Each structure stands twice: as C-alpha cells, then as structure tokens.
Amino acid sequence: MTWSAAIGRRVAPLLACVGLLAAWQVAALALKNDGFPTAFEAMRAVPAILGDKEALINILASLRRMTIGFAAAVAVSIPLGLLMGRSRAVAAFFNPLLMVIYPVPKAALMPIIMLWLGVGDIAKTLVIFLGVSLPVIYHSFEGAKAVEEKMLWSGAAMGLSSVQRLVRIVLPAAMPEILTGCRTGLVLALITMITSEMIARQSGAGNILFNALDMGQYDTVFAMIIIVGAMGIGLDAAFEKVRARLVRWSEPQFDIPLSFS
Amino acid sequence: MKVLPSRSSEIMAQVPAQQPATAMIEIDRVSQIFQTSARKDHLALSDISLAIEEGAFVSILGPSGCGKSTLLYIVGGFVSPTSGSAKMKGKTITAPGPDRGPVFQEFALFPWKTVLGNVMYGPRQQGVRATEAEAQSRALIEMVGLKGYENFFPKELSGGMKQRVALARTLAYHPEVLLMDEPFGALDAHTRTRLQNDLLNIWERDRKTVLFVTHSVDEAVFLSDKVVMMSRSPGRIRQVIDIDLPRPRRRTELLLDPRYQKYVVDIERMFDDSDEAGANA
Numbered sequence: 123m124t125w126s127a128a129i130g131r132r133v134a135p136l137l138a139c140v141g142l143l144a145a146w147q148v149a150a151l152a153l154k155n156d157g158f159p160t161a162f163e164a165m166r167a168v169p170a171i172l173g174d175k176e177a178l179i180n181i182l183a184s185l186r187r188m189t190i191g192f193a194a195a196v197a198v199s200i201p202l203g204l205l206m207g208r209s210r211a212v213a214a215f216f217n218p219l220l221m222v223i224y225p226v227p228k229a230a231l232m233p234i235i236m237l238w239l240g241v242g243d244i245a246k247t248l249v250i251f252l253g254v255s256l257p258v259i260y261h262s263f264e265g266a267k268a269v270e271e272k273m274l275w276s277g278a279a280m281g282l283s284s285v286q287r288l289v290r291i292v293l294p295a296a297m298p299e300i301l302t303g304c305r306t307g308l309v310l311a312l313i314t315m316i317t318s319e320m321i322a323r324q325s326g327a328g329n330i331l332f333n334a335l336d337m338g339q340y341d342t343v344f345a346m347i348i349i350v351g352a353m354g355i356g357l358d359a360a361f362e363k364v365r366a367r368l369v370r371w372s373e374p375q376f377d378i379p380l381s382f383s
Numbered sequence: 384m385k386v387l388p389s390r391s392s393e394i395m396a397q398v399p400a401q402q403p404a405t406a407m408i409e410i411d412r413v414s415q416i417f418q419t420s421a422r423k424d425h426l427a428l429s430d431i432s433l434a435i436e437e438g439a440f441v442s443i444l445g446p447s448g449c450g451k452s453t454l455l456y457i458v459g460g461f462v463s464p465t466s467g468s469a470k471m472k473g474k475t476i477t478a479p480g481p482d483r484g485p486v487f488q489e490f491a492l493f494p495w496k497t498v499l500g501n502v503m504y505g506p507r508q509q510g511v512r513a514t515e516a517e518a519q520s521r522a523l524i525e526m527v528g529l530k531g532y533e534n535f536f537p538k539e540l541s542g543g544m545k546q547r548v549a550l551a552r553t554l555a556y557h558p559e560v561l562l563m564d565e566p567f568g569a570l571d572a573h574t575r576t577r578l579q580n581d582l583l584n585i586w587e588r589d590r591k592t593v594l595f596v597t598h599s600v601d602e603a604v605f606l607s608d609k610v611v612m613m614s615r616s617p618g619r620i621r622q623v624i625d626i627d628l629p630r631p632r633r634r635t636e637l638l639l640d641p642r643y644q645k646y647v648v649d650i651e652r653m654f655d656d657s658d659e660a661g662a663n664a
C-alpha cells in the first residue's frame with residue numbers, strides 16, 4: 123500500500139505533464155494555426171535555444187538579475203518585517219507607505235524607473251526587488267506579530283537583550299511564515315523578471331520571447347515559455363526542499379492524505 | 384488518634400532550627416491597574432504586600448482572575464506595577480533577569496530547538512562552554528525523567544513532557560528564585576503527582592526560593608512552607624498561612640496526616656465562606 127502510494131507520488135506529476143503535452147499536441151494538430159505550433163515542434167526548439175550562445179547569455183543575465191533582486195529584497199524585507207511586527211512605532215511608520223505600494227503592479231512602475239535609471243540592469247533589478255519585497259515583508263510582519271510573548275519573556279529571563287531576542291527568538295520562531303513569504307517572492311521574482319524585460323526590451327529571456335514573437339517564430343515563443351516555466355517549477359521545487367528542511371520542527375506531525383482511494 | 388508518631392517526630396528532629404532568614408523577595412504595596420478594551424480601568428491587584436524569605440516555598444492560591452499571574456509577572460520583571468514596588472535582595476525589580484526563572488503555564492518552549500537545545504539555551508547564553516552546558520543539560524533532562532528524548536522537538540512531546548522540559552530549561556541556568564505559574568495545571572492527576580514529587584525532591588535538594596501559583600489547595604499545602612490566599616475583584620491577599628508540616632514530605636504519608644488534612648479543609652472552608660459572601664453580596 124505504502125509502496126504503491128510512493129510510486130504514485132512520483133509518477134503522478136509525470137503523468138500530468140505527459141497528459142498536458144498530449145492534449146497540446148492534439149489541439150495544435152486539430153487547429154492547424156500558424157500561431158500555435160505543436161508540442162513536438164516547441165519541444166524541438168528548446169535545445170536549439172539552449173544551444174545558442176547568445177540566447178544562453180541572455181537567459182543567464184536574466185537569472186543573475188533575478189538572483190540579485192531576490193537576495194537584496196529578502197535581506198532588506200525580513201529585518202523590516204520583523205521590526206514592524208514587534209514595534210508599533212516602526213509599523214505605524216512603514217504601514218501607510220507599504221499600503222500605497224502594495225496594490226500597484228510593479229511592472230507599471232517600470233516606465234518611471236526606466237526614465238530615472240535607464241533600461242539597464244539596475245532598473246530591472248530594482249523592479250524585481252520591489253516585486254519580491256512586499257510578500258516577504260508582509261509574511262515576516264505577520265510571523266513576528268504572532269510570536270508568543272511568553273517565549274520572549276523566557277528569553278529575557280535568560281538574559282537576552284532586545285536585539286538578541288529579535289535575532290534569536292523572533293527570527294527563528296517566525297521562520298515558517300517568513301519562508302512562505304519567500305516562496306511567493308521567488309515566483310514573483312520570475313514574473314517581474316520577464317515583465318521587466320518585456321518593457322525594457324534590451325536583453326534577457328523576456329526579450330528573446332518577444333523578439334521571436336515579432337519575427338513570427340512561434341515555435342521559439344512556445345519553447346521560451348516552456349523554458350521559463352521549467353525554471354519556475356525547478357526553482358520552486360528546490361526552494362521547497364530547502365524550506366522543508368529548515369522548518370522541519372514546525373511541520374504538522376501527521377500527513378492527512380488527500381486521496382480518492 | 385496517633386498517626387506515625389515516631390517517624391514524624393524523627394523527621395522533625397532532622398530539620399534544622401529556623402534561622403532568621405532574610406527576605407529574598409519583598410513586594411511592597413503593589414497595585415496593578417489594567418486598561419481594558421471597554422476603556423475602563425480594571426484593578427487587578429490592590430495593595431499587595433508580601434515578603435518571601437530565602438529558600439522558602441511559597442504558594443499563591445486563589446480563584447481564577449484574582450491576579451496571581453500578574454503578581455508573578457511583576458516579580459519576574461515582565462510587567463511593571465502601576466504603583467508600589469517589588470524588590471529582590473533589596474533592589475527594586477525593573478526588568479527580567481537570570482536570577483529569577485519563570486516556568487510558564489503555556490510552557491513557552493522554543494519550538495525550533497530540540498529538548499536538549501531548549502535546556503542548553505540558558506547556560507549557553509550565560510557563557511557556559513558548549514560541552515559543559517551539554518553535560519549539565521543531559522543530567523537535568525535525565526533528572527526530570529526525559530532521558531532518551533534529548534533530540535525530540537517540542538511538538539513531538541506530550542503536555543506533561545513539555546512541562547518537564549520547561550522546568551529543566553529554567554533550572555538549567557540556576558535562577559535563585561523560581562517563579563512557577565500553575566505549572567501542573569494542565570496535567571492529568573497521575574503526571575501531576577509525579578511532577579509534584581519531582582519538584583519537591585529537587586527543591587529539598589537545593590532549596591531555591593520558589594513562588595508557586597496554583598488553583599489546587601492540595602498542591603499548595605503539600606508543597607509549601609507558606610500559602611498566600613488571594614481573593615478577587617480587586618485582587619487582594621486574604622490570609623497567609625504557614626504550613627507547619629515536616630520535611631521531607633511524602634505524599635502517601637501526608638495524605639494520612641491529620642495536620643495536613645486540617646490545613647486542606649481549613650483553606651477550603653475559607654474559600655467556601657468567601658464564595659458565599661460573594662454570592663450574597
């Protein structure tokens with residue numbers, strides 16, 4: 123029973139992928155539209171893109187901007203969110219600011235940022251930074267707010283200063299919530315990365331995609347979508363692995379399986 | 384009726400004569416007013432004065448909401464009183480410190496640390512070397528009966544086990560005063576009895592000053608040198624009763640001891656009287 127369950131867990135996502143590709147293939151063959159290549163054609167274009175030096179440099183540049191933007195956002199947002207969660211004054215100062223920024227699509231800020239900072243790496247990285255910051259701040263804030271007061275009191279009784287309590291009690295206690303924010307942030311980083319490159323068409327994965335679209339190379343367009351999608355799935359899965367390990371102590375004890383058998 | 388005459392007198396003889404002990408904790412006319420969300424002032428503690436001698440085991444007994452926890456938090460330095468002061472060894476308490484170790488009813492363990500990590504936390508903070516802190520902590524964990532659970536996370540423990548870890552964690556940094564807030568309140572009768580015995584053994588060994596909050600009359604009489612009875616609305620001290628029972632105390636012996644029984648009955652009667660007075664008012 124456990125054997126078949128384990129195999130099922132491995133095979134199920136694979137089956138879903140194959141099913142999706144098969145449906146795509148059938149739909150594309152049925153529609154016979156120039157703008158809709160078959161799954162086979164799109165897949166065939168993937169190695170072509172990854173084998174092209176120019177394209178590879180572009181994609182790596184995208185990933186670098188994304189990594190820097192994400193890392194900088196996390197480094198700033200976690201301390202800020204934790205401070206907001208533990209200090210009413212800090213929260214009162216930053217809350218209105220964040221409430222204004224929150225609903226604005228970060229890509230909509232791109233034209234202004236381009237005006238100030240040009241179309242280079244800095245502008246794009248900044249947009250990624252903004253996109254990632256908000257969910258990380260929000261979840262750090264919520265996590266810090268929820269830390270049990272008696273836990274902080276216990277720390278104070280052991281002689282921890284207020285800064286030590288923030289770093290050594292609030293931070294680890296809020297870690298599950300913080301990492302939930304980071305996971306959302308990672309997906310947003312990928313999204314803002316592509317959108318920023320769509321707006322500032324100069325380099326990057328988004329640029330390849332839209333150039334191909336302009337030139338009517340639809341198989342390349344779809345291949346890029348596959349590549350970006352695979353990057354997203356891969357990053358998210360890798361992050362989830364790390365997350366699960368870091369907060370092993372907080373995972374629910376019993377898995378309640380959601381099965382149909 | 385003669386109950387265990389020879390043995391108890393023997394035990395009495397072993398207890399050294401009471402020396403003029405100095406007050407470890409001095410609570411001086413403490414009042415605490417809370418602002419409630421209804422924007423009304425709530426007098427939680429009214430004019431509390433109490434001296435706790437060094438090495439004494441003092442219980443605070445009273446109905447829910449009479450301010451027992453609040454009083455403990457004031458001594459801990461977690462809450463500052465609206466008026467009056469609490470002193471430790473003559474110095475006014477303004478902040479928490481490792482000389483006063485709280486054991487909270489909610490356990491408040493660090494969930495990201497293992498049992499060992501929790502117990503080692505205080506000594507490590509105090510600058511004890513890792514190997515030494517670990518050795519001491521392992522010994523403490525064994526003492527509270529959790530040998531073999533060193534690498535468990537708090538979520539993997541039962542309520543009684545968590546309570547033991549909380550006690551070990553506080554004992555680990557050697558506070559001079561233990562502040563225990565209904566530490567056994569949430570436990571089943573069997574575990575409760577065991578932990579009471581464990582606590583008494585520990586206390587009889589190193590005679591820390593203990594301020595112990597409880598709902599249970601039995602527990603207060605069994606453990607304490609002194610029982611402070613509180614009443615509610617506003618929280619006041621009704622009476623302080625010295626429990627003059629020999630130590631070391633054995634639960635099974637005490638239960639048969641008429642002096643113990645009398646303390647329990649007297650205290651329960653006093654609470655009944657106040658309940659009736661409250662009902663008539």
Ligand SMILES: Nc1ncnc2c1ncn2[C@@H]1O[C@H](COP(=O)(O)OP(=O)(O)OP(=O)(O)O)[C@@H](O)[C@H]1O
Nearest residue numbers: 417418419425427446447448449450451452453454
């Ligand atoms: N932070 C607070 N804000 C407002 N009121 C409070 C606060 N803490 C306690 N109180 C009030 O003070 C009174 C005493 O509370 P406390 O927790 O000290 O009681 P207690 O004797 O420990 O009760 P229990 O036995 O149920 O734990 C209660 O009426 C409570 O409503």
Ligand SMILES: [Mg+2]
Nearest residue numbers: 451452453564
């Ligand atoms: Mg209480």
